[in-house]
Amino acid sequence: MKRKSENPVGRTAPRKTGKPGLPLPAGPFQGLICAEGWEEALIGEVARRFPDRQLFSAKAGVVLVSGNVAPLMKSWVFAREVLPDAIEVNEPSVKTLVQSLGKLADGILDRSPLPWTFRVQTPDAWTLDGDVYVEVGGRAGLVAAAFRERMETFRRRAMERYRDWQTLSDRQPFVLVQCLILARDLAIVSLGETFRNIAGRLVPAPWPNPGLLVKSDPMAPCRSYYKLEEAWIEAGREPRPGEVCVDLGAAPGGWTWSALQRGAAVVAVDAADLESKVSDHPRCNHLRENGYAYLPPRKVDWLLCDMIVKPLATLGLLERWLEGGHCRGFVVNIKFRGKDPSSILASIDELRERFGLLNLGIRHLFHDRNEITIFSPPV
Numbered sequence: 356m357k358r359k360s361e362n363p364v365g366r367t368a369p370r371k372t373g374k375p376g377l378p379l380p381a382g383p384f385q386g387l388i389c390a391e392g393w394e395e396a397l398i399g400e401v402a403r404r405f406p407d408r409q410l411f412s413a414k415a416g417v418v419l420v421s422g423n424v425a426p427l428m429k430s431w432v433f434a435r436e437v438l439p440d441a442i443e444v445n446e447p448s449v450k451t452l453v454q455s456l457g458k459l460a461d462g463i464l465d466r467s468p469l470p471w472t473f474r475v476q477t478p479d480a481w482t483l484d485g486d487v488y489v490e491v492g493g494r495a496g497l498v499a500a501a502f503r504e505r506m507e508t509f510r511r512r513a514m515e516r517y518r519d520w521q522t523l524s525d526r527q528p529f530v531l532v533q534c535l536i537l538a539r540d541l542a543i544v545s546l547g548e549t550f551r552n553i554a555g556r557l558v559p560a561p562w563p564n565p566g567l568l569v570k571s572d573p574m575a576p577c578r579s580y581y582k583l584e585e586a587w588i589e590a591g592r593e594p595r596p597g598e599v600c601v602d603l604g605a606a607p608g609g610w611t612w613s614a615l616q617r618g619a620a621v622v623a624v625d626a627a628d629l630e631s632k633v634s635d636h637p638r639c640n641h642l643r644e645n646g647y648a649y650l651p652p653r654k655v656d657w658l659l660c661d662m663i664v665k666p667l668a669t670l671g672l673l674e675r676w677l678e679g680g681h682c683r684g685f686v687v688n689i690k691f692r693g694k695d696p697s698s699i700l701a702s703i704d705e706l707r708e709r710f711g712l713l714n715l716g717i718r719h720l721f722h723d724r725n726e727i728t729i730f731s732p733p734v
């Protein structure tokens with residue numbers, strides 16, 4: 356179920372310009388997009404690392420952060436998209452917003468020889484059911500179409516360098532023009548060349564949302580399958596043919612199916628039934644055992660765990676596996692079950708330090724609900 360929160364939330368700063376609009380001080384600010392209802396979790400996450408920043412949620416699914424961008428360009432747990440060096444644009448109509456956006460875009464496109472792309476969206480554009488989408492999703496579509504028409508009519512040279520995001524890779528820098536529509540007369544605009552963060556990844560990424568990279572599979576036994584498919588993308592590594600996985604809490608078989616499709620062998624541990632196409636697979640060994648107590652006789656390549664148990668119990672299980680050296684890598688889903696995300700993140704940080712998990716990723720995936728997924732691929 357979606358968590359709803361009051362807006363604005365967190366610490367707000369008085370606006371110094373006296374104009375109506377976003378209550379931010381003058382100066383640069385960054386936009387971060389999270390799932391609707393997770394603004395407080397994202398504010399808490401940013402505030403822990405940057406206690407001096409002013410932070411507030413402008414609308415469901417958006418957190419604005421005062422100050423310069425560079426230190427913020429890491430991978431966040433709760434932020435899915437980033438709008439670096441954003442500015443507020445107040446325009447009453449689609450026409451005037453497109454004019455403003457066009458003038459801003461012309462500046463950067465004249466200066467940069469890189470390919471470019473643009474997106475005009477609402478923060479909840481990919482769930483299609485949030486309040487902002489319902490209110491101004493149609494307007495975002497109109498602005499996108501009118502902006503494209505303007506560029507095709509008046510900026511043909513620039514359009515020669517235009518690329519759809521699907522054709523861009525996260526290895527080659529490009530210029531990204533982003534317009535986030537928050538209300539009928541309020542948008543935030545971010546323009547600039549993408550750059551590499553400390554993990555070597557381009558920020559912002561070419562794709563509006565990593566969840567969009569996951570391919571649909573009509574054979575998938577359940578929705579959970581898509582969480583693991585997204586986790587492989589985020590981890591930059593997936594099981595290889597011949598690798599061995601243990602899947603704890605495997606029924607009805609989505610995660611096991613995902614690993615089997617990649618040629619891995621899977622020990623699927625769950626008292627419940629797996630779909631027959633999964634349990635009958637020659638590389639699947641279904642054990643009706645307690646996943647919390649199960650340990651493999653030999654070290655395996657991947658621990659996969661999606662059991663519905665309390666978050667600290669899941670982390671305790673992972674700790675035992677790491678302590679005993681039972682896996683080379685893992686993908687573990689942690690259900691919050693009413694627990695405060697910040698205390699869970701603190702426990703995960705302890706594990707990271709204790710076991711030197713340099714490649715640990717922690718994400719609130721597009722396909723996650725009241726849960727996060729952590730992963731550390733085998734090296």
Ligand SMILES: C[S@@+](CC[C@H](N)C(=O)[O-])C[C@H]1O[C@@H](n2cnc3c(N)ncnc32)[C@H](O)[C@@H]1O
Pocket residue numbers: 576577579580603604605606607608609610611624625626627644645646647661662663664
């Ligand atoms: C969210 S479902 C897992 C879905 C699975 N990842 C998939 O893609 O099909 C959670 C599963 O955890 C299992 N489970 C809960 N406690 C368990 C335990 N102690 N040992 C093994 N399985 C357990 C439940 O039976 C349930 O099938």
